[in-house]
Amino acid sequence: xxxxxxxxxxxxxxxGALVLLRCNYSSSVPPYLFWYVQYPNQGLQLLLKYTSAxxxxxxxNGFEAEFKKSETSFHLTKPSAxxxxxxxxFCAVHGGGNKLTFGxxxxxxxxx
Amino acid sequence: DAGVTQSPTHLIKTRGQHVxxxxxxxxxxxxxxxxxxxxxxxxQFIFQYxxxxxxxxxxxxxxxxxxxxxxxxxxxxxxxxxxxDSALYLCASSFGQLGNxxxxxxxxxxxxx
Numbered sequence: 001x002x003x004x005x006x007x008x009x010x011x012x013x014x015x016g017a018l019v020l021l022r023c024n025y026s027s028s029v030p031p032y033l034f035w036y037v038q039y040p041n042q043g044l045q046l047l048l049k050y051t052s053a054x055x056x057x058x059x060x061n062g063f064e065a066e067f068k069k070s071e072t073s074f075h076l077t078k079p080s081a082x083x084x085x086x087x088x089x090f091c092a093v094h095g096g097g098n099k100l101t102f103g104x105x106x107x108x109x110x111x112x
Numbered sequence: 113d114a115g116v117t118q119s120p121t122h123l124i125k126t127r128g129q130h131v132x133x134x135x136x137x138x139x140x141x142x143x144x145x146x147x148x149x150x151x152x153x154x155x156q157f158i159f160q161y162x163x164x165x166x167x168x169x170x171x172x173x174x175x176x177x178x179x180x181x182x183x184x185x186x187x188x189x190x191x192x193x194x195x196x197d198s199a200l201y202l203c204a205s206s207f208g209q210l211g212n213x214x215x216x217x218x219x220x221x222x223x224x225x
Contacts, residue, residue: 036216042219043116043202043218043219044155044202044204044216046213046214046215046216049213051211092154094210094211094214099170100147100155100157100204100214102154102155102156104153104154105153105154
């Protein structure tokens with residue numbers, strides 16, 4: 001079975017600081033990995049996805065993630081946080097069909 | 113182009129009642145899946161349909177059912193509602209299956225009282 005683990009249910013950064021949200025995966029086959037963002041009272045918006053084409057994946061809003069097979073990780077980063085980045089972030093692994101298995105989420109808080 | 117659209121956006125039901133939630137996928141997408149997101153948790157997979165056939169089912173009781181229509185839209189039905197069914201129900205669509213980008217709708221907020 002495939003799964004993801006998100007370390008840190010809450011992360012707080014200052015505006016302009018580096019954002020690092022951690023995700024580790026478990027998969028017996030090469031995984032397809034996704035990061036989604038959820039703003040309050042909204043659905044999920046795709047930030048980026050990894051499908052084995054390149055280990056460094058660039059997404060929307062300045063976010064990127066690096067796939068590291070040796071560490072089974074797919075951490076999400078952004079060089080400089082903005083107040084508008086405050087939201088909940090979910091890492092997910094894609095199994096058979098359309099089944100996404102999500103992590104428990106990381107709430108990002110951006111402070112002035 | 114329209115994204116994944118869901119209706120209704122909010123609804124309140126009483127325990128024991130039945131609810132039907134609707135989803136229209138992005139034009140051209142043939143795969144639709146449903147997720148339940150309880151407050152404070154990540155979404156949990158309920159069903160996946162591709163080309164009108166059920167292709168996957170999560171760990172949910174038989175009170176939950178779904179179907180996909182010839183135009184690829186979908187319905188999620190929940191019978192005998194329980195308080196614990198209160199959640200955000202998300203519909204997602206993609207063109208195909210494994211590896212395709214999956215897009216989510218804004219969800220249907222269900223409150224069971």
